[in-house]
Amino acid sequence: MQLVDLPVYILSDIFKSACTDGGATGAALSCTSRDIAKFTEPYRYHSVALSGFVQLTAFLDSADVERRAELQMHHLFLCDREKERASDRSGYPAAVGQEAEASVRRRAERQYATRAEEDEKEAMAFEYGLCDIPEKCCKSLRTLSLVLFNPTESKSSTIACLLDRSYPRLTDVSLRLSDTTQSLLLAEFEMEYLSALERLHFASAASLMDIAPDFDDGQLVCRETRLVNFLEMICQIAAIKCIRLSDVKGREGIAAYLVKMLHLEFPSDTDYQMPEAYLVDAAPVIHLPFPSRLRIGLQTWNGVGLTAHDAYGFRPFKMRKITEEGRQFLASAIERRRMEHALHPNEPRIYDLGTANERSYDYWMKEWLERQQEDSATLREMMLIPEDEE
Helix, strand or coil, X not given: CCHHHCXXXXXXXXHHHHCCCCCXXXXXXXXXXXXXXXXXXXXXXXXXXXXXXXXXXXXXHCHHHHHCCCCCCCEEEEECCCHHHCCCCCCCCECCCCCCCHHHHHHHHHHHHHHHHHHHHHHHHHHHHHCCCHHHHCCCCCEEEXXXXXXXXXXXXXXXXXXXXXXXXXXXXXXXXXCCHHHHHCCCCCHHHHCCCCEEEEEECCCCCCCCCEEECCEEECCCCHHHHHHHHHHCCCCCCEEEEEEECCCCCHHHHHHHHCCCCCCCCXXXXXXXXXXXXXXXXXXCCCHHHCEEEEEEECCCCHHHCCECCCCCHHHCCCCHHHHHHHHHHHHHHHHCHHHXXXXXXXXXXXXXXXXXXXXXXXXXXXXHXXXXXXXXXXXXXXXXXX
């Protein structure tokens, strides 16, 4: 008995289960025989992983992809760099101290400029290819992981390119942002485009808090980061149920900033040195239209990871790690809310997920692959906020 002699429904289950590894199995099966290629055609692009602009461009330029108006893609992993270069600091010179000779500083400056120019070109090429992705998959996509490491300072609209149309079936998104100001363009999308979104895993190499005092007509004003604005927009989506914030970083004052932002109360018995009043005043309180059904997990960065290596042209990592006093302050506020949750039925459940190393390319890929194996909404939520954190 040959494989093609099996009932169609059995073959469908086999190929549907097999094509969940980023595209390798689908591509291999399509080359086995004409009959197998015919059976696998509906599932060939169910799972697609593309890393770097070269792979993205090659995928879009392939004859089979070009001829298809839609790919019936269910799971998509996109990274702007190849695995071997998946770091915000890749190719950049090491940090140079103030005591370094002028020649050393000039050499580092030239190296930085050269690498930044190359990153600029790569970012543009990646964005150019990304603009062709939505029309191929927006109607069928269920899960998306967008992992960005390229730290170019260009006003790239990478995310805006991807979210320029409606994804009516997209329920799970993982988003990792690079150490760059291009995250300022995060808010440039319509919430209606993600109307089915239920779960978000969000991480950034940059600080969640980017407040600097400024003066407007002689008055001190402070503005919060657009990262927070983006999170607030996500919270307005009616279907959203679970948000995990990982690799959380921030300068002095970030703990108080997060406590206020998440509707928590400041602990009274603490050694934490409260930041300047203008920092606390500038912290926004995220509006939550459906708070009682929302779960938010918070995991802070422990200072270990690729971003921890200081590089010329980047803010030192020491300015991003939350202090131990800040961590305790934040943990106390979250624990108090957990103990008094019955007194705050109309507030979201907040979970302290501890500290962890910065997430690497391998982590994001593993999460994406494992998520494809779980159809249960409950199990997918447990991947973001483990059951033992209840």
